[in-house]
Amino acid sequence: MQATTLKYQSQAVAKYYFVAALLLFTGQIVFGLTLGLQYIIGDFATPYVYFNQARMVHTNLLIVWLLFGFMGAAYYLIPEEAETELYSPKLAIMLFWIFLAAGALTVVGYLTVPYAKLAEWTGNDLLNTMGREFLEQPLPTKLGIVVVALAFLFNITMTVLKGRKTSIALVLLMGLWGLALMFLFSFVNPSNLVRDKMYWWFVVHLWVEGTWELILGSLLAFVLVKTTGVDREVIDKWLYVIIALALVTGILGTGHHFFFIGTPGYWQWIGSIFSAMEPIPFFAMTMFAFNMVQRRRREHPNQAAVLWAVGCSVMGFLGAGLWGFIHTLSPVNYYTHGTQVTAAHGHLAFYGAYVMVVLAIISYAMPMLRGREANSRRAQNIEMWGFWAMTLSMGVMVLALTGAGILQVWLQRMPTENAMSFMNTQDQLNFFYWIRLGGGVGFLLGLVTHLYSFFAGPGKELQTA
Amino acid sequence: MNQVKSSGFTKQMARNMFYGGTVFFILVFVGLIFDSERRIPQRSNAQEITPAVVRGKHIWETRNCIGCHTLLGEGAYFAPELGNVYKRRGPDFIKAWIAAQPTGTPGRRQMPQFNLSNEQLNDLVEFLKWTGNINTEKWPPNIEG
Numbered sequence: 001m002q003a004t005t006l007k008y009q010s011q012a013v014a015k016y017y018f019v020a021a022l023l024l025f026t027g028q029i030v031f032g033l034t035l036g037l038q039y040i041i042g043d044f045a046t047p048y049v050y051f052n053q054a055r056m057v058h059t060n061l062l063i064v065w066l067l068f069g070f071m072g073a074a075y076y077l078i079p080e081e082a083e084t085e086l087y088s089p090k091l092a093i094m095l096f097w098i099f100l101a102a103g104a105l106t107v108v109g110y111l112t113v114p115y116a117k118l119a120e121w122t123g124n125d126l127l128n129t130m131g132r133e134f135l136e137q138p139l140p141t142k143l144g145i146v147v148v149a150l151a152f153l154f155n156i157t158m159t160v161l162k163g164r165k166t167s168i169a170l171v172l173l174m175g176l177w178g179l180a181l182m183f184l185f186s187f188v189n190p191s192n193l194v195r196d197k198m199y200w201w202f203v204v205h206l207w208v209e210g211t212w213e214l215i216l217g218s219l220l221a222f223v224l225v226k227t228t229g230v231d232r233e234v235i236d237k238w239l240y241v242i243i244a245l246a247l248v249t250g251i252l253g254t255g256h257h258f259f260f261i262g263t264p265g266y267w268q269w270i271g272s273i274f275s276a277m278e279p280i281p282f283f284a285m286t287m288f289a290f291n292m293v294q295r296r297r298r299e300h301p302n303q304a305a306v307l308w309a310v311g312c313s314v315m316g317f318l319g320a321g322l323w324g325f326i327h328t329l330s331p332v333n334y335y336t337h338g339t340q341v342t343a344a345h346g347h348l349a350f351y352g353a354y355v356m357v358v359l360a361i362i363s364y365a366m367p368m369l370r371g372r373e374a375n376s377r378r379a380q381n382i383e384m385w386g387f388w389a390m391t392l393s394m395g396v397m398v399l400a401l402t403g404a405g406i407l408q409v410w411l412q413r414m415p416t417e418n419a420m421s422f423m424n425t426q427d428q429l430n431f432f433y434w435i436r437l438g439g440g441v442g443f444l445l446g447l448v449t450h451l452y453s454f455f456a457g458p459g460k461e462l463q464t465a
Numbered sequence: 466m467n468q469v470k471s472s473g474f475t476k477q478m479a480r481n482m483f484y485g486g487t488v489f490f491i492l493v494f495v496g497l498i499f500d501s502e503r504r505i506p507q508r509s510n511a512q513e514i515t516p517a518v519v520r521g522k523h524i525w526e527t528r529n530c531i532g533c534h535t536l537l538g539e540g541a542y543f544a545p546e547l548g549n550v551y552k553r554r555g556p557d558f559i560k561a562w563i564a565a566q567p568t569g570t571p572g573r574r575q576m577p578q579f580n581l582s583n584e585q586l587n588d589l590v591e592f593l594k595w596t597g598n599i600n601t602e603k604w605p606p607n608i609e610g
Binding site: 035038039041042043046047050051052053055056115116119120124128130131132133136167191192193194195197198233236237240241243244247248251252254255257258259260261262263264265266267268270334335337338339340342343412413414415416417419420421422423426 | 482514544546599600602
């Protein structure tokens, strides 16, 4: 295989980010398994690690490694799109170590210090921001995220400003700036719980069903441009249609979180109607990926990356689109709100849309970063085994959680009299929780296979040749 | 179908749809948020947010209760909904329960011991009592949460 070098040397900084992303991803799954076990064997790992600690680590690692993935993707993609070297590779490396250290310290803090002490030591009394789902980070970590995000955005924006301005780069920039902007609402924590919850969703919903979809769309478009060779005009048009649909439905779709938290009743109509349309952009994404692959003008040697990209478009539709839709209408959500149905949707949506798009860009870029256009056939085969093992295992987990959720609704939510209590209901769900744990173990095996593919050589047939 | 697309619908039109649609729906959203802000004080009985309720919310947050429980259906799904726990169990039970943790029953889910003072327990109960009176459009469907 001929040696390929990067078009722009500064793209190499992406490698740091991708490696860190994969390592943190592995940590996330290990803690996920701990949680899955605690669902069945309640006192597992206590008093060393309580459920709330493991869950913080599980969800926060997810967010952090996806952010690493997005940043790595931007550092790889922006120079190539802008056709110029990164504004400052040094800054990118420096930010990498700052972000990694801050993330690691935060996780260590979660696991070794009682949360109330952590809050006390890190100045939570100056500005209460902790103790809200996904935003559990201590104040210094949150401030660190803002500083890193701003410096990162400065770096890539300056790069785009001095170079070519493609639609893909512009959409990615808008998504990343939006991400940083919405994160500022994590500092808003009114003492009125209803207002607290309302602004909390400005971060959470307007990330995953807003700004992140711009990032998702642009990364997917980039991988498809590169691997299919389809004309940019066509790809850009699809990209704009997809993100237009995403924000037109997703912004008012925020209302599907405002049904039962004290916000006005009209949100039930607005939230139901607009969020019911949120699957449309995801369906468009599926059409987009298949269409582009069908109309490909070249056979890219990296077929694993194409598999991840197409897989992402399908699983994103199933997880974010279909599994979102099943409980998004307010009369349905009245019964499913806060049950295992929500957990099922959360897992498949994050995996299908965001985990898979980051793995797609890593799959495409990593070989280049290591000096070759694509990995050997054997390494790609192993990677594809990882793809299927992870994706099918996630499917098992999600079906199990959906089953658990339906039974939970039936026993605990539907009866108007003598409904079963929460804990008694949980005892009835053990069958599903075991299957979910099995899916989790399968997922870890898939991930290990995936990681192994990075080290797999070309195999016998090429070594002897 | 592709024929129609390439002849009639251009990239520029798609881009304008994106910018126009986004700006329009942001404005509608902001308007609705302002209206919600106007109505929330009454829907949440904001006049009853006493210093004890505020302190109780602080306890709720700094003990990471949301890491296991849901509150108005949001949080983790590992432990019972607490938005209506005041009505379901009453103040004395809540305080006694928190003080008795962890139960140590083999195989059962365990809640940590937070070593809360009596005053802190009272504040937490005040917060949960206030939360229970928020107008949640009749959610949850029954007392079990």
